[in-house]
Amino acid sequence: MRAETAGITITGTAQREAWHSKVLPPVELVAAGVHSVPVVFPGNPMRYTLSYVLLDGDECVVVDPGFDSDEGHGQLIAALASLDVGPREITGIVATHFHTDHLGMAARLASGSGAWIALGNNERRHISAFEDAHEESALDQTRMRAWGVPEERVPEAAMTPESLLDMRRLADPDRRLGDNDILSVAGRNWRIMDTPGHTPGHICLWDDAGELVLSGDHVLPRISPNVSLEIRGDTDPLRRNIESLQKIAGNDHYEVCPAHEYRFRGVGHRARVLEEHITERSREVLAVLSAGASTVHDVARQLTWSRGWASLGQLQFRLALSETAAHIRYLATSGIHPGVPGLVAAP
Numbered sequence: 032m033r034a035e036t037a038g039i040t041i042t043g044t045a046q047r048e049a050w051h052s053k054v055l056p057p058v059e060l061v062a063a064g065v066h067s068v069p070v071v072f073p074g075n076p077m078r079y080t081l082s083y084v085l086l087d088g089d090e091c092v093v094v095d096p097g098f099d100s101d102e103g104h105g106q107l108i109a110a111l112a113s114l115d116v117g118p119r120e121i122t123g124i125v126a127t128h129f130h131t132d133h134l135g136m137a138a139r140l141a142s143g144s145g146a147w148i149a150l151g152n153n154e155r156r157h158i159s160a161f162e163d164a165h166e167e168s169a170l171d172q173t174r175m176r177a178w179g180v181p182e183e184r185v186p187e188a189a190m191t192p193e194s195l196l197d198m199r200r201l202a203d204p205d206r207r208l209g210d211n212d213i214l215s216v217a218g219r220n221w222r223i224m225d226t227p228g229h230t231p232g233h234i235c236l237w238d239d240a241g242e243l244v245l246s247g248d249h250v251l252p253r254i255s256p257n258v259s260l261e262i263r264g265d266t267d268p269l270r271r272n273i274e275s276l277q278k279i280a281g282n283d284h285y286e287v288c289p290a291h292e293y294r295f296r297g298v299g300h301r302a303r304v305l306e307e308h309i310t311e312r313s314r315e316v317l318a319v320l321s322a323g324a325s326t327v328h329d330v331a332r333q334l335t336w337s338r339g340w341a342s343l344g345q346l347q348f349r350l351a352l353s354e355t356a357a358h359i360r361y362l363a364t365s366g367i368h369p370g371v372p373g374l375v376a377a378p
């Protein structure tokens with residue numbers, strides 16, 4: 032992950048100040064009927080999710096309600112109360128993708144209100160409600176061994192039954208949203224854009240009349256969102272992500288409302304910078320492969336990591352491996368390098 036904000040205009044200045052002072056940003060009115068609400072993401076360096084509350088008469092739709100914790104739930108309910116909305120009055124929930132810091136709280140909010148829950152057409156989580164988390168975790172350990180992870184680090188790299196159970200508890204959607212669908216709420220017609228990459232069914236919501244885009248984790252102002260070869264993910268997620276960056280790159284004057292960090296203008300510039308980072312990283316991966324690295328782990332340990340390879344633990348270690356695997360797959364499907372044995376495609 033690399034941090035830079037040159038070339039974009041930061042519009043969420045209070046959000047950026049809060050980011051630097053390590054406090055929660057304020058609840059803000061972004062545009063008529065569109066409010067941003069920070070919801071804590073405990074124990075994660077992203078610190079919080081920016082949820083968006085879309086209000087319109089009797090309708091209240093929450094986009095990316097955030098991670099499910101009592102503290103985060105209290106923050107969201109307090110913000111709604113300040114807007115004169117009770118928890119039972121939530122009518123709909125949209126998650127830009129299935130990750131726990133986006134979809135996590137949907138089940139709790141829906142059980143108190145009966146709100147519908149919507150996800151992108153192509154979104155799928157790592158485990159279904161019918162699968163055994165222990166079996167899946169064992170399979171994932173096998174995958175990590177095939178990626179060349181030393182035996183003593185396999186338990187750390189593989190998904191644990193606990194994390195898979197957390198994922199299995201996520202709400203099932205009642206509605207699916209696909210490319211160019213229109214969601215009318217808050218007096219605005221939100222156009223859905225499929226933006227696979229970070230996850231297979233990630234979506235962004237565009238308000239063309241109001242020149243706003245809710246970008247989820249697809250485009251963030253400061254860091255590069257993680258793109259990984261994952262269980263049941265895309266088989267070539269990096270290619271999907273590059274296509275999605277090119278797809279979102281128009282409309283530089285729109286205000287981008289991301290799910291983390293702060294609002295900004297300059298989505299085209301930002302998308303190009305993110306694409307350049309991918310290209311640079313691919314070159315680095317290719318150099319290591321060409322020098323003879325023979326497994327995903329062997330490649331990953333020779334790449335540069337901002338916090339240093341040795342300090343990557345657990346989740347960061349796993350993400351480093353699956354990001355490297357995504358690059359190896361991309362180089363292989365581009366016909367640039369045959370890849371490494373043991374890079375098993377996610378089913």
Ligand SMILES: [Zn+2]
Nearest residue numbers: 130132248290
């Ligand atoms: Zn996120």
